[in-house]
Amino acid sequence: MTQALQNLFWIFIFPGFVFTVCLGLVASWIVRKVSALVQWRVGPPFLQPFYDVMKLLGKEVLIPEEAQQTVFKAAPVVGLAGVLLLSTMLWRITIDPTRLFVGDIIVAIYLMVLPSLALILGSSASASPHAALGTSREMKLVMGYELSLVLAFIVVIIKSGGQLSLAAIAQQTPALSISGMLAFLVALLCVQAKLGFVPFDIAEAETEVASGVLMEYSGALLAVWKLVQAMMLVALPLFLVMVFLGGFTGALWAGIAKYVLVLVLLILIKNTNPRVRIDQAMKFFWFYCGVVLVAAVILAIIGNSYGIKWL
Amino acid sequence: MNQEELNNRLSEIEDRLEAIEQPADNRIWLTCDAENSYAVNKFLFEEVPLRFVIATGIDSDDCFEVLYHYAYDQTGSIITLKTKIHDRENPAIESIAPFLPGAEWIEREIHDILGIEFKNHPDMRRLILSDDWPEGVYPLRKDTDLEAVKPGNGETPSRPGFKPSPPKGAGQTVSPILAVGPFHPLQEEMEFFQLTVDGEIVTDIDVRLSYNHRGVEKISESLQFDQIPFLVSRICGICSATHPLAYVQAVEELAGITPPERALYVRTIITELERIHSHLLWVGLAGHFIGYDTVFMWAWKYREPVLDLLEEITGNRNNYGNVKVGGCREDIPNELIPKILKELDQIEKKTEMLTKAVLDDPVLHARLKGVGILSKEDAIKYAVTGPTARGSGVAIDVRRDDPYAAYADLDWNVITQTEGDVFAKAVVRLLETFESIKIVRQALKKLPEGPVAVEVKEIPPGETVGHVEAPRGETFHYVRSDGGNRPVRHKVRAPSYVNVPSFKASCIGGHIADVTITLAAVDPCYSCTERLAVIDNNNKVIHDYDTLLRLSREKTAQIKKELGAPELKMEDI
Incomplete structure (x- = not known):
């Protein structure tokens, strides 16, 4: 009984829902504030992301007449569940790495793709031409970066000697080698696309498809999507920190610094680039990133079999 | 080609013209009859060739005039072709849009404001009149009493500004239409682009303007x-x-x-x-x-x-x-x-x-x-x-x-x-x-x-x-x-x-x-016109500008009352 209660506490309070949401909203404030400073603006007050979500929760939910109601309403919840589980799992491993099994890198990859799939489902259920266009773009984008992301993790798995457990992977710092660094950079761009940040905000592209995938969402349902995005902003950089940068194994401040570093890198990429076209994005991930990663995998295999750590 | 050569070129069509005036070196006014307008325009645009600037429709007392303005940029000349339409009951003239797509809009506009018909125009939909404007009332005719015009009487005009949407169902495939406008994050102003799309590719595009025509x-x-x-x-x-x-x-x-x-x-x-x-x-x-x-x-x-x-x-x-x-x-x-x-x-x-x-x-x-x-x-x-x-x-x-x-x-x-x-x-x-x-x-x-x-x-x-x-x-x-x-x-x-x-x-x-x-x-700038109305699906005006203003003021007063804010007086401002 206590075990069950404790599990619920983990999922819903700490390090699950409440903790991740609060941290995520703070992170989204950082994104907005830093973007504003880069653009010579003042930026929003600290609590603005909280206000936004609160306000949306109180707004009327409008659902298009022709929408597939159940899927349309269920999709944000599915997305939320996916990112919640991912975040809880990652933090559990960070806090208590000695626990036998919480999940390995394969589980994490599957959980990471859930919010995108939910978004595709939800927007395609909305019967809006703008959303349909957004859906097709999101699908292409997922197909584009998913391969690169998996290849990047394969580099890490090779570097760690075939380990799949996240706890074990988080003990090492693959980014200190050439192949690991290449994989990290590509994974960073994949995360950029997963977060829907410029230059890969193609599915939402305000000035083209008027927020595309999210177009028909309003009120509480939109608030849930905003929460999913905020939580992704916690989970995805944390995942990168754990897989590539050695996680929170050292001092706590070092771990936080690594997380902030990844976040700032994402923000800077977001603010120094225009949006690319979907065909350009797919080409980028398949050909350029693909070639880089194949090279990285080869380097990692060579490095591993000859014991050269820096390759 | 200098100014003299240009003048020589223009005199080639002298027999179709009634007059050539040249008040200044680079301002030339040609006059011709409505029947000759098509041929003369075609000559000016394709043979000389001149750059089309715009056309002006005028309600003169005894006739309608359509002025076609052209420019010849090498000498900075403006050449204006004046045509007169004497039939005031059914004014009509040959359209020049078939060979000059740049004239498509202005002919639609002249049709809207003066009621001149352009024969063989490819697309005679409304351009600047709103969809609730009554048919057969032409605002720029001198004898139109604008005070008496009552827009939004519920009649659907025979020439709507929109392309009618294709009928639903019936088993045919309809290309999805993507609406950019009338209000869209892309545009600072009101205009409506209908993009017909095939996946990510745009196959056709149509525009509706004048949501804010100020006259x-x-x-x-x-x-x-x-x-x-x-x-x-x-x-x-x-x-x-x-x-x-x-x-x-x-x-x-x-x-x-x-x-x-x-x-x-x-x-x-x-x-x-x-x-x-x-x-x-x-x-x-x-x-x-x-x-x-x-x-x-x-x-x-x-x-x-x-x-x-x-x-x-x-x-x-x-x-x-x-x-x-x-x-x-x-x-x-x-x-x-x-x-x-x-x-x-x-x-x-x-x-x-x-x-x-x-x-x-x-x-x-x-x-x-x-x-x-x-x-x-x-x-x-x-x-x-x-x-x-x-x-x-x-x-x-x-x-x-x-x-x-x-x-x-x-x-x-x-x-x-x-x-x-x-x-x-x-x-x-x-x-x-x-x-x-x-x-x-x-x-x-x-x-x-x-x-x-x-x-x-x-x-x-x-x-x-x-x-x-x-x-x-x-x-x-x-x-x-x-x-x-x-x-x-x-x-x-x-x-x-x-x-x-x-x-x-x-x-x-x-x-x-x-x-x-x-x-x-192209850095679009829609310098258009002012009219504000709420229109339902049948083009019926349900709120005009005054009602909207009153509703807005009432709501402000209501909110203030709820907040317990003191009444705002003119003296305070």
């Missing part, structure tokens, strides 16, 4: 010559120096007035400062449209000092109200010149940085190069002007071709690019900004002493045209006077009127992601 040409007929500059400067916040200037030059030409030298320089300085801020504004917006908000914010920050300078010179950031018939209203004080020069250095430095950042960015190259190409042939066919034409290798610029103000005395270049894509237009605008800075600098240094205005007594009867190079292209005004103190007809053509329709040539076949930036690349 400037009609208002202008009720104002005195002296008041009109204030009206036309409000057509557009960004072209608020060029519209009055084009009008004033037309009237000055009619009255034979030469403004003092210093006034010409002051006009030059103000219009060039306007061009600088307008081009910077476009760079920012273009950045925003492709999701590059950092460029958006930076460009607009660098634009601010230009607006401050304009405010210091004229008293206003926009709507300067500085030109008048006979000169300028306000002088540039000599003690201000060193300050302006210093600010210009700063602006130049920052624009250089911005230009470098934009032109060296590889992602921007990937995003803008080869996108939305408007070929030189299409640029001529659609009769586009300004940076849109110059980006496609058509080297026209009114400032050089038909010099006005002080441009002939100053040293500057016309910037052209041959590619015709969005990137080329961006390059043209950015480099033009530097030319403008150069012009302002020289004009300030050369600024002659003396008065800035001469007195104007009377405007004689007659008709005249004036054109000016606005930031977006050629702004063209036509004025007809009967010797009174008000014009009997005043036609305005803003550059976007010819630039926007070129999307048919540059957008179809492109990606949706590219279409938005292509639409924006």
Whole structure:
């Protein structure tokens, strides 16, 4: 009984829902504030992301007449569940790495793709031409970066000697080698696309498809999507920190610094680039990133079999 | 071809014309009968060839007139073909749109406002009248009592502005239509683009304009010559120096007035400062449209000092109200010149940085190069002007071709690019900004002493045209006077009127992601008209402007009451 209660506490309070949401909203404030400073603006007050979500929760939910109601309403919840589980799992491993099994890198990859799939489902259920266009773009984008992301993790798995457990992977710092660094950079761009940040905000592209995938969402349902995005902003950089940068194994401040570093890198990429076209994005991930990663995998295999750590 | 050769070319069709008048070297007026209009227009556009500017429809007392204005840029000539339609009951004339797509809109407009039918026009839908305007009422006919017109009586017009949506079901496949507008994050103003899409590719595009038609040409007929500059400067916040200037030059030409030298320089300085801020504004917006908000914010920050300078010179950031018939209203004080020069250095430095950042960015190259190409042939066919034409290798610029103000005395270049894509237009605008800075600098240094205005007594009867190079292209005004103190007809053509329709040539076949930036690349400016109404599906007005205003005020009062705020009184303000 206590075990069950404790599990619920983990999922819903700490390090699950409440903790991740609060941290995520703070992170989204950082994104907005830093973007504003880069653009010579003042930026929003600290609590603005909280206000936004609160306000949306109180707004009327409008659902298009022709929408597939159940899927349309269920999709944000599915997305939320996916990112919640991912975040809880990652933090559990960070806090208590000695626990036998919480999940390995394969589980994490599957959980990471859930919010995108939910978004595709939800927007395609909305019967809006703008959303349909957004859906097709999101699908292409997922197909584009998913391969690169998996290849990047394969580099890490090779570097760690075939380990799949996240706890074990988080003990090492693959980014200190050439192949690991290449994989990290590509994974960073994949995360950029997963977060829907410029230059890969193609599915939402305000000035083209008027927020595309999210177009028909309003009120509480939109608030849930905003929460999913905020939580992704916690989970995805944390995942990168754990897989590539050695996680929170050292001092706590070092771990936080690594997380902030990844976040700032994402923000800077977001603010120094225009949006690319979907065909350009797919080409980028398949050909350029693909070639880089194949090279990285080869380097990692060579490095591993000859014991050269820096390759 | 020089002026003499042009005159010889024009005399080739003498037998089809009733008259050729040439009040000035580069102003030619041809008159012909309505039956000959098609042939003469075809000759002028295809054989000579001239650039189509616009057409003007006029309700003269005994007949309707359609004036086709053409320009010959090598000599800066404006050639106007006047045709008269004597049948007032069923006025009709052959359409020239089949060979001149740039005339499609204006013929629709003339049909809207005067009821002249254009035979063989490919698409006679409404252009500027709203969908609730009653059929058969033509606002610019002199005998129309506008007070008696009751829009929104529930009748669906036989010529709606929208393309009717295809019927649902019935087993046929219908291409999805993507709506950009009437309100869309892409556009600052109201216009409605219907994109028919096949996946990511745009297969057709249609536009509906005039959600905000203010009837400037009609208002202008009720104002005195002296008041009109204030009206036309409000057509557009960004072209608020060029519209009055084009009008004033037309009237000055009619009255034979030469403004003092210093006034010409002051006009030059103000219009060039306007061009600088307008081009910077476009760079920012273009950045925003492709999701590059950092460029958006930076460009607009660098634009601010230009607006401050304009405010210091004229008293206003926009709507300067500085030109008048006979000169300028306000002088540039000599003690201000060193300050302006210093600010210009700063602006130049920052624009250089911005230009470098934009032109060296590889992602921007990937995003803008080869996108939305408007070929030189299409640029001529659609009769586009300004940076849109110059980006496609058509080297026209009114400032050089038909010099006005002080441009002939100053040293500057016309910037052209041959590619015709969005990137080329961006390059043209950015480099033009530097030319403008150069012009302002020289004009300030050369600024002659003396008065800035001469007195104007009377405007004689007659008709005249004036054109000016606005930031977006050629702004063209036509004025007809009967010797009174008000014009009997005043036609305005803003550059976007010819630039926007070129999307048919540059957008179809492109990606949706590219279409938005292509639409924006002509720097569209919808100087349209004012009317506010809430319309239901049957085009019935359910709230007019007054009711909406009342509802809005009531709601404010209600909210205040709920908040317990004290009643706001006039004395407090």
